[in-house]
Amino acid sequence: MQLYMGIDGGGSGCRAILADSSGTILGMGTAGPANIGAHPHDACAHIKCAALQTLTNAGLEAELLSTLKVTLGLAGAKSVLNLQEIADVLPFKESRIVSDAITAFQGALGHGDGAIIITGTGSAFVKRIDSDYEIIGGRGFMLSDHAGGARLGRELLEETLLAMDGLAPFTSLAQQVAHHFDHDIRQIITFSRSAQAADYARFAPLIFRHESEGDALAQKILKRACEHLCQGLQRMGIESLGRFSMTGGLAASYLGLPYFPCRDHYVTPAGDSLQGALELALAM
Numbered sequence: 001m002q003l004y005m006g007i008d009g010g011g012s013g014c015r016a017i018l019a020d021s022s023g024t025i026l027g028m029g030t031a032g033p034a035n036i037g038a039h040p041h042d043a044c045a046h047i048k049c050a051a052l053q054t055l056t057n058a059g060l061e062a063e064l065l066s067t068l069k070v071t072l073g074l075a076g077a078k079s080v081l082n083l084q085e086i087a088d089v090l091p092f093k094e095s096r097i098v099s100d101a102i103t104a105f106q107g108a109l110g111h112g113d114g115a116i117i118i119t120g121t122g123s124a125f126v127k128r129i130d131s132d133y134e135i136i137g138g139r140g141f142m143l144s145d146h147a148g149g150a151r152l153g154r155e156l157l158e159e160t161l162l163a164m165d166g167l168a169p170f171t172s173l174a175q176q177v178a179h180h181f182d183h184d185i186r187q188i189i190t191f192s193r194s195a196q197a198a199d200y201a202r203f204a205p206l207i208f209r210h211e212s213e214g215d216a217l218a219q220k221i222l223k224r225a226c227e228h229l230c231q232g233l234q235r236m237g238i239e240s241l242g243r244f245s246m247t248g249g250l251a252a253s254y255l256g257l258p259y260f261p262c263r264d265h266y267v268t269p270a271g272d273s274l275q276g277a278l279e280l281a282l283a284m
Contacts, residue, residue: 001020001021002020002021002067002069003018003019003020003026003064003067003068003069004018004019004020004021004068004069004070004278004281004282004284005017005018005019005051005054005068005069005070005071005092005278005281006019006070006071006072006073006103006274006275006276006277006278006279006280006281007034007047007050007051007070007071007072007073007074007274007277008073008100008103008272008273008274008276008277009033009034009035009036009043009046009047009072009073009074009075009100010033010034010035010075010100010120010121010122010273011033011035011038011075011120011121011122011150011196011197011198011201012033012120012121012149012197012198012201012249013030013031013032013033013034013198014030014031014032014033014034014043014046014047014049014050015028015029015030015050015274016028016029016030016031016047016050016051016053016054016274017054017274017275017277017278018054018055018058018060018068019278019281019282021282023278023282026058026060027054027055027056027057027058027059027060028054028057029049029050029051029052029053029054029055029056029057030050030053031046031047031049031050031053032046032049033046033196033197033198034046034047034050034074034075035074035075035076035197036074036075036076036077036080036086036097037075037076037077037078037079037080037140038075038076038140038196038197039196040080040086043074043076044086044089044090047072047090048065048090048091051065051068051070051091051092052065065091065092066091066092066093067093068092068093068094069092069093069094069281069284070090070092070094070095070096070281071096071098071103071277071278071280071281071284072090072095072096072097072098072277073098073099073100073101073102073103073104073273073276073277073280074097074098074099074100075099075100075121075122075138076140077097077098077099077100078099078101078135078138078139079139079140083097094284096280096281096284098280099135099138100118100273101116101118101124101126101133101135101138102126102133102135102276102280103273103274103276103277103280104116104118104126104247104248104272104273104276105126105128105133105276106275106276106277106279106280107247107269107270107271107272107273107274107275107276107277107279108245108246108247108269108270108271108272108276109128109243109245109267109269109270110270110279112128113128113129113130113241114127114128114241114242114243114244114245114267115127115128115233115236115238115241115243115244115245116244116245116246116247116269117147117229117232117233117244117245117246117247117248117251118138118246118247118248118273119147119148119149119246119247119248119249119250119251119254120148120149120201120248120249120250121141121148121149121150121197121198121201121249122137122138122140122141122144122145122148122149122150122151122197123137123138123145123146123147123148123151123248124136124137124138124145125137125232125233125235125236127236127237127241129241134236136232136235136236137232140197141154141197141200146224146225146228147225147226147228147229147250147254148197148201148250149200149201149202149203149204149249149250150197150198150200150201150204151200151225152200152201152203152204152207152221152222152225153199153200153201153202153203153204153207154200155221155224156173156177156203156206156207156217156221157177157188157191157192157200157203159174159217159220159221160174160177160178160188161185161188163178163217164178164183164185165185168217169216169217171210171215171216171217171218172210172213172215173206173207173210173215173217173218174217176206176210177203177206204250204253205253207221207222208222208250208253208256208257211257212256222257222259223259225254226254226257226259226260226261229254229260229261230261230262233261233262233265238262238265239265241265242265243265243266243267244262244265244266244267245266245267245268245269246266246269247269247272247273248273251269
């Protein structure tokens with residue numbers, strides 16, 4: 001019996017799901033980050049780990065790994081020059097690697113035209129008309145991904161340093177971050193020298209929590225992010241498309257903000273990137 005697997009790999013973690021040809025779910029598994037553009041070696045190791053855990057959870061032997069047909073929606077896929085080289089390293093019978101933006105769209109909106117916003121560790125906009133996709137953003141938090149958790153966390157640390165230097169107000173949010181680092185600027189600098197996207201993204205929930213309490217710094221950061229979301233939706237042509245959805249770990253938090261843009265065109269996602277990856281795998 002042919003088995004199919006969908007894999008969703010992002011900057012904070014990797015998830016896998018296994019199904020038979022009828023679409024019946026047999027098992028799921030998780031592993032560490034799988035950004036194929038930023039850390040290809042680690043990403044491949046975590047992908048294999050998640051796949052093996054999925055087989056184990058399904059009560060199946062590890063040897064079946066080489067029989068699977070797999071679609072992988074991976075962060076950083078757009079920046080890889082030769083995806084086939086990555087596919088050849090993976091232990092599957094057949095591997096189709098696409099951007100996690102594609103699998104996120106499939107999971108959220110299924111068939112038809114529309115747009116989605118992805119807000120997880122990173123962020124991106126995806127538009128589909130007929131079978132043509134356009135993706136904006138998703139290039140990493142140092143230069144892009146302005147509404148992603150890593151970018152929000154990095155901005156929070158920047159603003160906290162300004163407050164500690166007496167150049168910005170010391171709000172309750174900034175005070176909590178300063179306390180996290182023992183009010184020692186050197187600790188923040190040391191953190192920044194080795195921190196990866198997932199490390200910065202861990203601060204994002206703190207920002208949303210303080211925003212709901214009226215913290216001025218949290219509101220400043222999130223209003224700036226929502227302005228970026230608004231610009232992206234306008235660039236996608238949301239008025240003519242008529243619908244968009246939102247997916248990713250921060251989607252619900254953004255939707256709870258009073259200044260979330262274009263709410264009249266928003267539709268609830270049918271599923272997530274993992275489900276989208278499985279749908280595409282079953283179509284292989």
